[in-house]
Amino acid sequence: MIELIDTNASQIAAEFTRARSRAGSPAMGMVMTLIIVVDESDAEDAMRAARAASHEHPARVLGVILGDGRGAAQINAQVGTGSGWSGETALIRLRGEVVKHAESVVLPLLLPDSPVAIWWPNHPPEDPAADPLGRLAQRRITDAASAVRGKTQAIRLQCEVYTPGNTDLAWTRITPWRALLAAVLDQRPVKVTGASVTAERISPSADLLAAWLADRLRIKVERKSSRGPGITEVVLHTNEGDARISRPDGKLAMFSVPDKPDRPVALKRRALPELLAEELRRLDEDEVYAETAKRLRKMEAGKQ
Amino acid sequence: MNQANPLRDPRDRRLPRIAGPSGMVLFGVTGDLSRKKIMPAIYDLANRGLLPPGFSLTGFARRDWADQDFAQIVHDSVKAHARTEFREEVWRQLAEGFRFVPGDFDDDAAFDQLRRTIEELDQARGTGGNHAFYLAIPPGFFGNVVGQLKEHGLSTPRDGSWRRVVVEKPFGHDLESARELNQTLGEVFPAGSVFRIDHYLGKETVQNILALRFANEMFEPIWNNTYVDHVQITMAEDVGIGGRAGYYDGIGAARDVIQNHLLQLMCLVAMEEPVSFDADNVRIEKEKVLQSVQLPNRLDLTTARGQYAEGWAGGEKVGGFLDEEGIKKSSTTETYAAVTLNVATRRWAGVPFYLRTGKRLGRRVTEVALVFKRAPHLPFAAAAVEELTQNALVIRVQPDEGVTLRFGSKVPGTQMEIRDVNMDFVYGGSFTESSPEAYERLILDVLLGDPPLFPRHEEVELSWKILDPILAHWAKQDANGKGKPEPYPSGTWGPASADAMLARDGRTWRRP
Numbered sequence: 030m031i032e033l034i035d036t037n038a039s040q041i042a043a044e045f046t047r048a049r050s051r052a053g054s055p056a057m058g059m060v061m062t063l064i065i066v067v068d069e070s071d072a073e074d075a076m077r078a079a080r081a082a083s084h085e086h087p088a089r090v091l092g093v094i095l096g097d098g099r100g101a102a103q104i105n106a107q108v109g110t111g112s113g114w115s116g117e118t119a120l121i122r123l124r125g126e127v128v129k130h131a132e133s134v135v136l137p138l139l140l141p142d143s144p145v146a147i148w149w150p151n152h153p154p155e156d157p158a159a160d161p162l163g164r165l166a167q168r169r170i171t172d173a174a175s176a177v178r179g180k181t182q183a184i185r186l187q188c189e190v191y192t193p194g195n196t197d198l199a200w201t202r203i204t205p206w207r208a209l210l211a212a213v214l215d216q217r218p219v220k221v222t223g224a225s226v227t228a229e230r231i232s233p234s235a236d237l238l239a240a241w242l243a244d245r246l247r248i249k250v251e252r253k254s255s256r257g258p259g260i261t262e263v264v265l266h267t268n269e270g271d272a273r274i275s276r277p278d279g280k281l282a283m284f285s286v287p288d289k290p291d292r293p294v295a296l297k298r299r300a301l302p303e304l305l306a307e308e309l310r311r312l313d314e315d316e317v318y319a320e321t322a323k324r325l326r327k328m329e330a331g332k333q
Numbered sequence: 334m335n336q337a338n339p340l341r342d343p344r345d346r347r348l349p350r351i352a353g354p355s356g357m358v359l360f361g362v363t364g365d366l367s368r369k370k371i372m373p374a375i376y377d378l379a380n381r382g383l384l385p386p387g388f389s390l391t392g393f394a395r396r397d398w399a400d401q402d403f404a405q406i407v408h409d410s411v412k413a414h415a416r417t418e419f420r421e422e423v424w425r426q427l428a429e430g431f432r433f434v435p436g437d438f439d440d441d442a443a444f445d446q447l448r449r450t451i452e453e454l455d456q457a458r459g460t461g462g463n464h465a466f467y468l469a470i471p472p473g474f475f476g477n478v479v480g481q482l483k484e485h486g487l488s489t490p491r492d493g494s495w496r497r498v499v500v501e502k503p504f505g506h507d508l509e510s511a512r513e514l515n516q517t518l519g520e521v522f523p524a525g526s527v528f529r530i531d532h533y534l535g536k537e538t539v540q541n542i543l544a545l546r547f548a549n550e551m552f553e554p555i556w557n558n559t560y561v562d563h564v565q566i567t568m569a570e571d572v573g574i575g576g577r578a579g580y581y582d583g584i585g586a587a588r589d590v591i592q593n594h595l596l597q598l599m600c601l602v603a604m605e606e607p608v609s610f611d612a613d614n615v616r617i618e619k620e621k622v623l624q625s626v627q628l629p630n631r632l633d634l635t636t637a638r639g640q641y642a643e644g645w646a647g648g649e650k651v652g653g654f655l656d657e658e659g660i661k662k663s664s665t666t667e668t669y670a671a672v673t674l675n676v677a678t679r680r681w682a683g684v685p686f687y688l689r690t691g692k693r694l695g696r697r698v699t700e701v702a703l704v705f706k707r708a709p710h711l712p713f714a715a716a717a718v719e720e721l722t723q724n725a726l727v728i729r730v731q732p733d734e735g736v737t738l739r740f741g742s743k744v745p746g747t748q749m750e751i752r753d754v755n756m757d758f759v760y761g762g763s764f765t766e767s768s769p770e771a772y773e774r775l776i777l778d779v780l781l782g783d784p785p786l787f788p789r790h791e792e793v794e795l796s797w798k799i800l801d802p803i804l805a806h807w808a809k810q811d812a813n814g815k816g817k818p819e820p821y822p823s824g825t826w827g828p829a830s831a832d833a834m835l836a837r838d839g840r841t842w843r844r845p
Contacts, residue, residue: 058758204347205382211340212351212385216461218338245339281422284386289354289459292387295379295423307347317345 030109038137044108062140063088064147075150081302083116086309092120095128102127132161144312151175158192168312172198173233184233188322193314199233201304213272223266224250229257240325352780354461356389361469372407373414374772380417387458389430403433438477444485462494465779479521488521499528508797515790531593535771542601557680564686565702569694578659587670590690596796623795627675632806638818639669639828641693646824665811667818668692671831693823698845699730720752735759
C-alpha cells in the first residue's frame with residue numbers, strides 16, 4: 030500500500046501504473062471498475078468483501094470515503110495491487126469542498142471502456158441513479174437491510190426510485206430461496222392458490238420474496254412474522270396440498286411437498302462477498318427485480 | 334402438455350437449475366476415481382445448492398460394509414478432495430441418503446438387494462424412480478453390470494421417470510472393441526441415456542473454445558490455411574504411470590489420450606460454425622472434422638513414439654517406464670506419442686495438425702497452439718527480425734486456463750529490433766475463481782438429462798478409425814523389429830524422433 034497525501038486523480042492513476050510495473054506484471058485482466066462509497070467505520074469490512082469478490086471479478090476497486098464537507102479540500106489515498114487482490118485498489122478519503130464533487134476524482138480513474146459498478150454498503154442516496162457517483166455506473170448496488178433504522182422504508186424507497194441498473198442486496202439474498210421454490214414447481218406443475226412468507230418482522234428480503242411470488246404466481250401472499258433469523262418459512266398452497274420450506278436455524282431447511290417424505294436441504298444465509306460476487310456476475314438490467322420492485326410498490330400502496 | 338413454470342423466466346439468470354428428484358448408484362466405490370473425483374463433485378454440487386433435496390447415493394462394491402461405513406468413506410473423500418469448504422448442514426443433507434449394497438457383479442442376490450434399495454429410496458427419500466448408474470469400473474465389467482441391471486429390471490424406467498448410465502474412458506482399445514462396448518451398452522440403454530465422460534475435457538473448456546471462436550469477429554477471418562501455418566495440440570503430464578501398470582501396459586499414450594482428448598480438442602478448433610450450440614448440432618460439426626481427417630502416406634515419417642527412461646524430473650530422480658513395477662522389460666507400450674493429421678477441408682487443406690502427448694515430460698500442460706505463417710514481406714533489415722518467430726494464438730486448457738497471443742514487438746531502444754512478446758489472458762482470474770470441475774458439470778448434466786457435450790458413440794468410432802492404422806503400423810514395426818518406442822529421459826520434452834518428425838516439415842515443437 031502506498032499512501033498519497035493531499036493528492037489528486039492523476040497522481041492516483043500514475044500510482045496504479047507504477048504499482049503494476051513494480052509487481053512485475055504490467056498487464057491486467059480486469060473486467061470492471063467497482064466504486065464503493067462507504068463510511069470510515071465500515072470501510073474495512075466493505076473492502077474485505079470486495080477483495081473476496083475480486084477473485085471472481087478482477088476489478089479496479091475504488092473505495093470512496095466521504096468525510097466532513099467543511100473546510101479546505103483534501104484528497105488522501107492508499108493505492109495498492111496484489112496481496113490478496115486480483116486487481117487494483119485505492120481507498121480515497123475526501124474532505125472539505127471536494128466531498129461534493131467526488132465524481133471529479135473518480136471519473137479519471139475508471140478503467141477505459143469497461144463496465145462500472147457502484148456499491149453503497151450503507152447510507153445509499155435517496156435516488157442512486159441520480160447521484161453524481163451513481164450516474165457513472167451501470168450497476169448500482171444498495172443494501173436496504175444495512176439501514177440501522179427503517180429497513181422497510183429503505184427497500185420501499187429503493188423500489189420507488191427504481192431505474193434500470195439498480196439492485197439491492199436484499200434481492201440477492203433470496204436467490205437460493207427462489208431457486209428452491211422454482212424447483213418445487215419444476216417437479217410438479219401444480220396450480221398455486223396462495224402462499225405465505227414467514228420471517229423476522231422487519232425483513233426487506235422477505236418483503237421482496239413475497240412480492241416476487243405474488244407477481245409471478247398472481248396470488249395473494251401472506252406475510253407472517255417470526256423471530257428469525259432471516260426468512261424462516263415459505264409455504265405454497267396448492268390444490269394437491271402444501272409445499273413447505275422451513276429453515277428455523279438459518280442453515281438447514283426442511284423441504285416438504287405433498288406425498289413425498291420430508292427432506293433436509295442446506296440453505297445457508299450467504300455472506301457479503303458471495304452476495305457481491307453474484308451481483309457483479311451480470312451488469313445488465315435485472316428485469317425480474319424490476320417487476321418485483323414494481324409489485325412491492327403496489328402492495329405497499331394497497332396497504333395504506 | 335408441460336406448462337411453463339411461472340416462477341421461471343428466461344430473463345431471470347440468477348436462478349440456477351436444480352436437478353429434479355433423483356439418486357445415483359456408484360459402482361467401483363473404492364477406486365481412485367470415485368474417491369478423488371465423483372464423491373467430492375457430488376458434495377460440491379450439494380454445497381452449491383444444485384442437488385435436489387433427497388438426493389441419494391448408493392455404493393455397490395465387494396466389501397462387507399454397512400451404510401455408515403460407506404458414509405465414512407464418502408466423508409473422508411469429501412474432506413480430502415472437495416473443492417468447496419466443508420459445511421455440516423450440507424453434509425447432513427447428503428448423509429441421510431447414503432446406502433451401501435455389498436456384492437459381486439455377477440451376484441444375483443446383490444442386484445436384487447440393489448433393486449430393493451432403490452425402491453426403498455423412492456419411498457423414503459422421494460427419488461421418484463430416477464436413477465443414474467455410474468460405472469467407475471474397468472470396461473471389462475461393463476457387460477456384466479449392465480446385463481445385471483437389465484435382468485433385475487433396473488435399467489427400464491417406469492413411465493415419467495428415467496434411468497441413465499455414465500461411463501468413463503477408455504471407450505474400447507480399437508474400433509472393434511469400441512463397437513462391442515457400444516453394443517453392450519446400447520442393448521440395455523438407449524443412446525440418449527448413455528453419458529460418456531472425458532474427464533480431461535470439461536464442458537467449461539469446450540464452451541470457452543466455442544465462445545472464443547464464434548463470439549468474436551477478430552479471430553475467425555484468420556482461422557484458416559491462408560494464415561495458419563500449422564496447429565500443435567499438446568497434452569503433457571509430468572508424472573509417470575504411477576501404480577497403474579495393469580491398466581496402462583498394452584494401452585499406451587495414443588489410446589489413452591489421443592483417441593479421446595486430443596481428437597476432441599482438434600474437433601473444437603477445426604470445426605465449422607454449428608447451426609446452434611445444442612449438443613446435436615455441435616456433435617454434427619465435430620463428426621465432420623473427424624470424417625475429413627486423412628493420415629499421411631508415410632506413417633513411419635509422420636508419427637513418433639517413445640518411452641520415458643530414468644532421469645531427473647523436476648528435481649527428483651525417477652526410474653524409467655521399463656523399471657516400473659508390473660511392466661515387462663520387453664514392453665513396447667508407448668508413454669509418448671506424436672502424430673500428424675491432415676484435415677481435408679477447404680479451410681484446413683495444407684495445414685498439418687500435430688498431436689502429441691506423453692508422460693514424464695517437462696511439465697503438466699494441455700494447450701492448443703495455432704502457429705501463423707510469417708508475414709509475406711518484412712520491411713525490416715534481416716538483423717532486425719532475427720528474434721521474431723511466427724505469431725501464435727495459444728488456447729491454454731490447463732493449468733491456468735486462458736489464451737496467449739504471441740506477436741512481434743519492437744525492443745525498446747534506439748535500434749530497430751523486433752522480438753516475440755506474449756499477451757496472456759486467464760479465465761481463472763477474470764471470471765471465476767475455480768471453474769466448476771468437469772465432474773460437477775457432467776453429474777449435473779446427467780441428473781438434469783441435458784444432452785451431454787461429451788462424445789457419443791459415433792464420435793468414438795470415428796476417432797478409432799483415425800487411430801487404428803497408426804496403431805497397426807506401430808504393431809507391425811514391433812513385429813518385424815523395424816522400430817520400437819524410443820527412450821527419452823524423464824523430465825524432457827520427448828524423444829528425438831518427435832523433433833525429427835517436425836524438422837522434416839521445417840518446423841519445431843513449441844516448448845509449452
